[in-house]
Amino acid sequence: MTRTYAVEQRREKPKPEKMGNSQSPAADPRFVSTARAFTQTELDDLKSLFVSLAAQSQSDGQYISPSVFQAYFGLRGPLGNRMFDLVTQNRKDQKLTFEDLVITKGTYEKGSNDDIEEFIYRLLDVNSDGIVGRSDLEAVLTVMLDDISSQRNSEPGYSPHEGIIKIFLNAATFSKIDEGCAETCMYFEDFRSWCSLLPSVRKYLGSLLMSSDSGRPGYQVPHLMHPENIDSSMIIAKKEYAWHIGGALPQQELEEWKLLYHSAFHGLSFNTFLGNISNDEGPTVLIIKDKEGYVYGGYASQPWERHGDFYGDMKSFLFQIFPKASIFKPTGANSNIQWCAVNFSSDSIPNGIGFGGRVNHFGLFLSASFDEGQTFTCTTFGSPCLSNINRIHPEVIECWGVVPKGAQQERHETGKGTILERFKEDRHMLNMVGLANSSE
Known part of the structure; x- marks a missing residue:
């Protein structure tokens, strides 16, 4: 059964006024209940x-004011005001107690998880009208x-909020409650899907x-590094796009x-x-802008290596960026995660790179040309066709190497490596193009 915050709010019964000191733990049974979730050290x-x-x-020592609360937690604007109202249980007395x-x-x-998402759902109602509407989401x-x-702020290529907000809203489902x-x-169910x-x-x-x-989850944006001779205005991966994709990645x-x-x-x-990617054995982010104007791609957790079949693990995923932002993680329906075929002569092993689906019906695939x-509807990731057509023609292709925390320092310390290590890198490239054995 679908639920709306408005319906639930109308059903709430007025709570009787509390008597006595609001600072006393006995004043609210919810305090006693929720306090059990904390250790004594955490409560202290x-x-x-x-x-x-x-x-x-x-x-x-009696209460926390709205301004101090919002400053400490870095909250502001309508979202900060709404959070303070929820924390103080909508008393409107501007006093946040220890309870x-x-x-x-x-x-x-x-x-x-249900409790947390119910709280977040109510938090989104920044207009406090009992309805989580489009204007609420725009404000948040x-x-x-x-x-x-x-x-x-120093990074170039910042996209206007209006355009970015639109691609996130395009992933949402809205319905009419009533004619009035x-x-x-x-x-609520649509919120969870969103x-x-x-x-x-x-x-x-x-x-x-x-x-x-404290380095809160959801705030990190990868630092996008590119050669100085590359015009940043031509790069697809703006910081907001990287933030969107990074939401599915570990810290x-x-x-x-x-x-x-x-390209x-x-x-x-x-x-x-x-x-270009042969010496970078870490995860990569592939981003494509096709000639229809759609932007999408995939995160490959494993290196792009020559295989005659699917490979990879469940950390990979597909994503959409424009005109709608979405992430599609593996469903477990099959293990057809990554595809990288190089120099095969069989029609049953198409040369190129891809993600998901099946041969000649991939979730996403770029031919060797x-x-x-x-791009087709794909059960591997539960993803739709990522463009508005199945047969795509790329206009721009980007590939970003994900540099895990600490890896940059390790590379600097090891320098270019020993002769043996450099030989391994060269051999890795030969393996990718299927020439390692013929070179011996």
């Missing part, structure tokens, strides 16, 4: 935090993108009550991405592509 830490913030609020803090963090951080996404862009409703509404397609959004919204200087893979191949600078060449490919 929360108490210390409350005392510190209450002192900054100049409240004689409030424990109850909210117990629900928001230690509750079941604006705050998110402001936060993301402020992390690396001024705007369409997102049902979060599954946009893990970066879900991570961000699920970490708002962590300290703003250590959000440090730095290095441009390994760009506008290296040419539409499969051999050049293989040569690099001027054509295909």
Whole structure:
């Protein structure tokens, strides 16, 4: 059964006024219940935090003010105001008590997944009208993108919020509640589906009550490295796109991405592509813009190596960027994850690289000519056709090497390696093109 926040809100019964000191744990049975989710050390830490913030609020240790609360957690705008209202249980007294803090963090951080997502769903109603509508999501996404862009203001190629917000909203489903409703509404089930397609959004919204200087999940944007002679305006992977893709990756893979191949600078060449990535054995992000204007791609957790069949693991995924942003992770329906066929002469082993599906009906595939490919509905990733046509013609192809945290320093320390290590790199390239044995 579908649910809306508005319907649930109308069904809520008014709560009786509480008597006595609101600071007393006995005043609210929810405090007793949620406090059990914490260790004594965690409760002591929360108490210390409350005392510190209450002192900054100049409240004689009684409560935390909205401005101090929002400043500490790095919240602002309509999202910050809505969070304060939820934490204080909509009392509108501008006073956040220790009970409030424990109850909210117990629900928001230690509750079941259903409890957490229900809280986030209510949080999205920044207009406080009982409906999670398009205007609510626009306001929340604006705050998110402001936060993301402020992390690396010096980077070029920043995309306007309006266009980025639209691609995230295009992944959402809205429905009418009734004829008297001024705007369409997102049902709770549709909200959960939206979060599954946009893990970066879900991570961000699920970490708002962590300290703003603690490296909160959902805030990291990979540093995009490319040669200085490459015009950044021609690069597809803007920081917001990298943030979107990075939402499906572990924290250590959000440090730095290095441009390994760009068709506008290296040419539409499969051999050049293989040569440029041959010495980078880490994960890669493949991004394609086709001649229809659609942008999509895949994350390959394993190196691109010559195989006569599918290979890879369940860490890989497909994604859409434009005109709709979505992530499609493996469903477990099959293990047809990555494809990399080089110099095969059989029609049953098409030369090129790809993800998912089956031979000649891939979730995403680029032929060895690099001027054509295909994308079909795919059970491997539960993904639709990523473009508006099945037979695609790439306009731009990019490949980024994911540099895990700490790997950059290790490479610097090891330098170019020994003669044996360099021989292994050369042999790796020969293996990719299927020439290793013939060279002996």
